[in-house]
Amino acid sequence: MTMSNTGGRRKPPTIHDVARVAGVSRGTVSRVLNGGHYVSPAAQEAVNAAIRKTGYVVNRHARSLITGRSDSIGFLLTEPQEKLFEDPNFNVLLRGCTQALAAHDIPLLLMVAGTEDERRRIMRYITAGHVDGVLLVSSHSGDPVAEQLRDAGVPLVQCGKPMGLGSKVSYVAADDRDGARDMVRHLLSLGRRRVGVVTGPLDTPGGVDRLAGYKEVLTEAGVEIDERLIVSGDYSRAGGQVGAERLLDRAPDMDAMFVASDLMAQGALTALRRAGRRVPEDVAVGGFDDSTAATESVPALTTIRQPYDRISNEMVRVLLAQIGGEDPAAVILPTELVRRDST
């Protein structure tokens, strides 16, 4: 009745079968499965042989039932629209986390909270203990979901610096301020002095920090900060285009631009092309992220590389540590300037 008609799966072997084949008890098999302490080499060997012979795979449900752990973690995406899903960086992050977890033999559950309904269902699912921890990716970093999860005692690591400073949530982020400094220093080193900036959303720490880095370097270099050279954006391609248009309008003598995301930089390139400015001859353009957008652009973007592979690895590491009982931690990773054709 519950048998699928596509062939039907045989009932898989249990720990009992393995014990019988190996000539030992369930307990011994279980000990071998869980690290092998207090097991004689002979038993160890017999059990491993029996596992190979029977093709035994542990039943995670039975294990979870008794341990209370699920041995799986959730990758939670909270976005009102599909915005983040279109972000090329997201792919890299998701894939990195999947791989890092796979190395620990931990499955990743993908959870997307678009609507309020979905969010509620997911919260119920998580707080019921169906995952051991959560990797949270959320663009608007004042997301209440983080605090809700923390208050529910769910181990949590956020990607990117969270808004509330005292929120005591683990996070992993690239060094936004330092990256911005590197880029602006690079632009100045080319002899440019009228450097415009299209910032990220200024209600996020990332947006704020990149702007701060920009101002810092100009000040250090003795270049006057001109408010006409600063417009705010939203990390989207369209936002970058509009931002660049406004900058050209307000400061026609601009000879360089620092655009706080590659996607926005793509939009900026479009605006510059339409305005008849050559890149990099008339205006040098620097992006941020080193996403796939950077190499697809014409010209290819000089940008600040966010080490997404390391970010995802660190997210997983910190989360597992936290599940293991360690305190929440903040990890800031260094960025790197990648020089291409736009500067």
Next chain:
Amino acid sequence: MTMSNTGGRRKPPTIHDVARVAGVSRGTVSRVLNGGHYVSPAAQEAVNAAIRKTGYVVNRHARSLITGRSDSIGFLLTEPQEKLFEDPNFNVLLRGCTQALAAHDIPLLLMVAGTEDERRRIMRYITAGHVDGVLLVSSHSGDPVAEQLRDAGVPLVQCGKPMGLGSKVSYVAADDRDGARDMVRHLLSLGRRRVGVVTGPLDTPGGVDRLAGYKEVLTEAGVEIDERLIVSGDYSRAGGQVGAERLLDRAPDMDAMFVASDLMAQGALTALRRAGRRVPEDVAVGGFDDSTAATESVPALTTIRQPYDRISNEMVRVLLAQIGGEDPAAVILPTELVRRDST
């Protein structure tokens, strides 16, 4: 000892607690949870109230242990490299499947089989019964993984038509041949007669079918098929660029191109621009997919829309039906011509 120091989670209420609060037995609560047949309205009501009051959420591990179902499904991506992950279509598919499954309260496990090792581990995981079924996305559609899973009796739905015709694997795909016909008909309707084509990989049904549609329409229209106007590609941006260059070289009088993916069409646009051809004045260009690449291109691509939202919905529907005991099914969905600026 196993308590996390981030606050600690309380032990969640069990079906027993609900039964006590509602003044009924475990069995009755279980029946309410599973459809509510053979339960008096009074008991029904009492149980629901108790569930709300206690905040009870079913322990899926305990349930799975006895039912043998996991109530979760796997989204399996088999790719030697991260190629598919960069494909914008993949995002849409993943998100669509996540949502469709969420509506059934079924979690999605993301599994990426890049290396041979990963593939083995994942196969073991799946065949051990840790997921009830698999949504398979694989670009090289002769993938042995499909047959392995089918032979293991694992319910399976593939995205895109599989290579082996007699393989009896469910799949959901867009109507490649019909889509290609629409596009080529459109190009002919513009008065173009020298229509080039950059095909997809010809060892995949999708690639073959799109080429077949192209030839069909030309033949119907009495336009001679010129082998110099046919080059094969690999769906990548670079492949499209090279393909277009070869076409220009072999048939300089080409006045239209059907490019079998938007990504390749982007590459083709680059090649045309470099060759000094105006699009669409000198050469009209039609893509395939209607991915995000189509609107990002300059000019925006006329393309054939693959209904990815419907594809993901159908994949989930067919998979759940198959898990429920129905026979494997093939679903072909209609495509749609989307007119933009490149034709």
Next chain:
DNA sequence: TTCTCTACTGTGAACGCTCACAGAAGCATG
């Protein structure tokens, strides 16, 4: 010898749920 200690092994109980079964209650029919 006897005791203690260490290294290892087996056993019952428990995790939270579903399922099969038994039984109760209500009602119509013989």
Next chain:
DNA sequence: CATGCTTCTGTGAGCGTTCACAGTAGAGAA
């Protein structure tokens, strides 16, 4: 009144694992 049928409810068993505990064997010390 007995019988059968339908609708509902409670109970025990069992899913496959881990964990705590008890127990065994062998080595070394008193």
